Amino acid sequence: MALSIRARLQLGGLVLSLLGWVCSCVTIVLTQWKTLNTEMNLMDTWTMGLWEACINREEVAIVCKAFDSFFSLPGELQVARVLMIISQGLGLLGLLLSGCGSECCQFFRTRKVLKGCLCLLGGTLEALASATTLFPVSWVAHAIVQEFWDDRIPEIVPRWEFGDALFLGWAAGLFLAVGGLLLIVSTCLGKENMPSPRMADSTASPS
Template identity: 50%
Template sequence: MAGSWRAKAQAGGMLLAILGWVSSCVTTFVPLWKSLNLDLNELEVWTMGLWQVCIAREEGAVECRAHGSFLALPPELRISRLLMCLSNGLGLLGCLLAAPGLEGWRACEDKPGLKRWLLLAGGAAFGTAGMATLAPISWVAYNTVLDFWDDTVPDIVPRWEFGEATFLGWFAGAFLATGGLLLACSARSTRTAMLPAPASGAAHSLPVRITLLYSQ
């Protein structure tokens, strides 16, 4: 029963983690973190990402322009770039570590302790990747809300709103964190199952030896 639970937890955790990692990679590079609709020109929609700004026109044409110098970017975009790239790297590392530790994977079959530690390390990498994804997404979303409700800006000025990548990033971070937690819990369960049971005669041998000593 415990083995079946571990296998299901590992399969579900790995699936969620990989889905979250792929979604995080997509979130990193798509220019859809923010969107801007101009009331004066409804034929154009502006979108912004970590790397470029794009203009989508009604006829279907899309024109993108990369951001300027890295040092000229706002702090939220600079740190978000670093954290998202870190998340992508940790997600890849988690895949490489957790895969050999899965039950049914033939690697390290003769070393159950190593498989458990690989699974635990992979789960930790996925969990850290999830936090590294949620942090920049939430930071950018928070600043977007502050700018949207800024009373010092006239109402006629267009405001940036959430883009599709914001919601995708939240799901990606949640999937990574949940998948990593499931893998770590299954690794802990594997460790509990590996503990040797006490010998049946060990509990009775001590009283017998004490009796013999007193009889002498």
């Protein structure tokens, strides 16, 4: 059975939203938000995440230590931890609502208007999840750049650099944004194809 244009947009939005949500989940647990490698000891690489800091000793082992307190984190990582947790909740709730509102879901007999509202709400939540993912990742990157080019810090002091988690976070935010946009567009497309009440009455009533 061929899918309609609306169903294809919804399916694409759901797949991209799911991919973005999974990438966001991986981003929040990775320790490579910040990386540091000193010239005096090239064998050791320091990494910092939202929950713990690690040191990677080449050909030896990786040793990690969880942060003792939330307030011991830098300001940008404190905000990033809170917003990334909010992003997980928004993304999951958006997936559930838009999945129930899509045409592919036939488990519950719901009216088209209600399914459209669920899909629209789910797409909006995915867009919010994208914002709450991109903002903390970009803020951490901005703080790293500011500290890297700070003239007040002596040159001999090692500087933090971008970690792999930042790039994965940007990809997650992009997937969530495009997925939410497709879900919202599919709802608007469904409203355009929906017949008006007057036309429905005129076709239903006999001449």
